[in-house]
Amino acid sequence: MILTRRQYLFLFFFILSVAFVTSCSNESSKGSEEEQGLLLEENDHQVTKEKDEKTIVFFGNSLTAGYGLELTQAFPALIQEKINALGMSYNVINAGLSGETTASGNTRIDWVLRQEIDIFILELGGNDGLRGIKVSETKKNLQQIIDKVGKKYPEAKIVLAGMQIPPNMGADYTTEFKGIFEEIANKNELALIPFLLENVGGIPSLNQPDGIHPTEEGHKIIAENVWKILEPIL
Incomplete structure (x- = not known):
């Protein structure tokens, strides 16, 4: 078929326009693929970062929960500040619950263990002592909590917070x-x-009016007591 000059020019510009649109489309697709690649790389980096961050759980009663204070004033939050200052990748979780005994803690631990744990600080027993619960029961419950943590997370490091009570229940029980x-x-x-409340327990100026729960200044001292043992582990 022989094309007229007018038909030839029309066909030429038509092919040229198609080639231009196709080229733009390919560049757009290429750009989109590059952007997706960057996003995937960024997401992979974020996932790696989250995996690298380890979890520290403080499992205890009102002392851990920071009774009478803001959560940011309780000693677990102060430990997080120390960790952040050193640029360590640990996330502190305050799992303290006011009124918790070793028995109720032994029940609640199953729920807490649903999240991954790298370091577990066990601070329970004080309420048992104040209520005069048999020492054998307290010991049994603490052991069972430790066993559950170890079974679920064999690699987790466990720290036990020691506690003492006033001699109200008699010298034998206290000892x-x-x-x-x-x-x-x-x-x-x-x-x-050795003793979570070292240099805090029994000192009126470092405790709230109830004489049991530490003040903000008291929690700062508790944080130091904890840090002495925790820092080498970190």
Whole structure:
């Protein structure tokens, strides 16, 4: 078929326009693929970052929960500040619950263990002592909590916070109660905070009017007591 000059020019510009549109489309597709690649790379980096961050769980009663204070004033939050200052990749979770005994903690631990744990600080027993619960029961519950954590997360490091009580329940009970923490720590080869309330317990200026729960300044001292044992582990 012989084309007229007018038909030839029309066909030429038509082909040229198609080639231009196709080229733009390919560049757009290429740009889109590059953007998707960057997004995937960014998401992979974020996932890696989250996986690299380890979790520290403080599992305890009102002392851990920071009774009477803002959560940011409680010693677990102060530990997080120390960790952040050193540029360490750990996320502190405050799993303290006011009124918790070792028995109720033994029940609640199953729910807490639904999240991954790298370091577990166990701070329970104080309410048992104040209520005069049999030392054997406190010991049994603490051991069961430790066993559950170890079974679910064998690589997790466990720290036990030691506790002492006033001699209201008699000297024998007070002495026996104090001894269970070192006994359990030795048996399970755990790091032990000898006495969580060291230099705080029994000092009116560092405790709230109830004489039991530390003030903000008291929690700062508790954080130091914890940090002495926790820092080498980190």
